[in-house]
Amino acid sequence: MKKVLLSMVAVALLFTACDDQKNEVADVQEIDMSDFYVYTDESDALVSKPSNGKDDPKTCFTMSVLNRNLEANPGLAKKMYDIEYHTRSFIAAKGKPSNPGGGGGGGGTEPPVDNLGVVNIPVYVHVVYSNSNENISDAQINSQISVLNQDFRKTNNDANGIPAEFSGIAADSEINFSLAGVFRNSNSRTSWGTTSAVKTTYPPVTPSTHLNIWVCNIGGGILGYAQFPGGSLATDGVVISPQYFGTTGFVAAPFDKGRTATHEVGHYLNLRHIWGDGRCRQDDFVSDTPSSDAPNYGCPSYPTVKCKSNDMTMNYMDYTNDACMFMFSEGQKARMRAIFTSGGARAELAGN
Numbered sequence: 455m456k457k458v459l460l461s462m463v464a465v466a467l468l469f470t471a472c473d474d475q476k477n478e479v480a481d482v483q484e485i486d487m488s489d490f491y492v493y494t495d496e497s498d499a500l501v502s503k504p505s506n507g508k509d510d511p512k513t514c515f516t517m518s519v520l521n522r523n524l525e526a527n528p529g530l531a532k533k534m535y536d537i538e539y540h541t542r543s544f545i546a547a548k549g550k551p552s553n554p555g556g557g558g559g560g561g562g563t564e565p566p567v568d569n570l571g572v573v574n575i576p577v578y579v580h581v582v583y584s585n586s587n588e589n590i591s592d593a594q595i596n597s598q599i600s601v602l603n604q605d606f607r608k609t610n611n612d613a614n615g616i617p618a619e620f621s622g623i624a625a626d627s628e629i630n631f632s633l634a635g636v637f638r639n640s641n642s643r644t645s646w647g648t649t650s651a652v653k654t655t656y657p658p659v660t661p662s663t664h665l666n667i668w669v670c671n672i673g674g675g676i677l678g679y680a681q682f683p684g685g686s687l688a689t690d691g692v693v694i695s696p697q698y699f700g701t702t703g704f705v706a707a708p709f710d711k712g713r714t715a716t717h718e719v720g721h722y723l724n725l726r727h728i729w730g731d732g733r734c735r736q737d738d739f740v741s742d743t744p745s746s747d748a749p750n751y752g753c754p755s756y757p758t759v760k761c762k763s764n765d766m767t768m769n770y771m772d773y774t775n776d777a778c779m780f781m782f783s784e785g786q787k788a789r790m791r792a793i794f795t796s797g798g799a800r801a802e803l804a805g806n
């Protein structure tokens with residue numbers, strides 16, 4: 455019902471510069487956008503509840519917030535389409551001679567080369583609390599920054615548990631995070647929901663160059679939510695409930711290893727849920743993540759088969775327990791880094 459077809463040409467042609475080594479034939483790169491979607495059916499995200507009743511459902515509200523933002527902002531769908539087009543063009547350029555180190559020849563499996571090196575993202579944390587527990591310690595905040603660095607640089611010990619099937623594509627995303635400042639705000643409000651209330655009350659600070667994270671009680675069992683690239687700067691950033699932020703202090707198992715922030719920052723850097731928020735054929739726009747039709751919960755055993763392949767249940771963009779998610783793929787890395795490149799939606803964040 456909510457799905458809309460973008461009223462634009464689904465397949466566009468991108469003309470790239472002539473390749474000197476391939477004579478006079480212009481290199482035509484076709485960018486297929488036919489599978490792109492923005493709206494998702496929220497009931498699809500809820501089809502698979504934990505079956506054993508032991509594990510709390512992991513609930514990320516990012517796609518629901520996106521649906522709401524799309525309703526409120528008619529220009530957002532087009533903006534996200536353009537960002538997707540830029541991302542796919544960047545990824546399709548892998549291996550081109552203009553892409554030094556990319557392997558040459560084009561069309562291979564080499565990752566795209568962005569020449570950006572390790573990207574550092576400065577982070578502002580807004581602690582919004584109604585009691586002393588929610589006024590989380592500096593140690594708890596620092597523990598979260600450490601987890602982000604370990605997860606995005608593939609230096610966490612959990613990565614040793616990646617099955618052989620996926621170990622070759624587990625990525626060091628070469629994204630680093632540094633704490634730029636903490637703002638502490640006392641407020642009698644005890645839950646903030648998923649509207650923009652916390653962001654309008656405590657606006658983001660220089661959001662074009664800094665990741666803003668609000669740590670406040672969301673309520674409703676929701677761990678966190680993020681805003682994709684393309685949304686309003688006034689609401690740009692990530693919101694996480696305090697008990698799911700960091701690894702020490704006021705934290706609650708099984709989401710006490712800082713992976714809610716890793717997941718939400720993944721969204722903030724343009725990653726979709728790994729099952730694509732739909733059935734088997736609805737994709738997460740990442741070529742090296744297997745097709746799936748629903749989130750996984752708890753701590754799944756390997757292999758977990760869906761859509762005739764083994765799910766990458768240990769991916770940060772699934773819904774498993776914090777202890778059981780420990781990788782981004784190379785395809786996800788390329789997708790995230792595309793938005794840092796020239797013309798990308800978060801190029802300023804990377805200092806471009």
Ligand SMILES: [Zn+2]
Nearest residue numbers: 514516717727
């Ligand atoms: Zn999510």
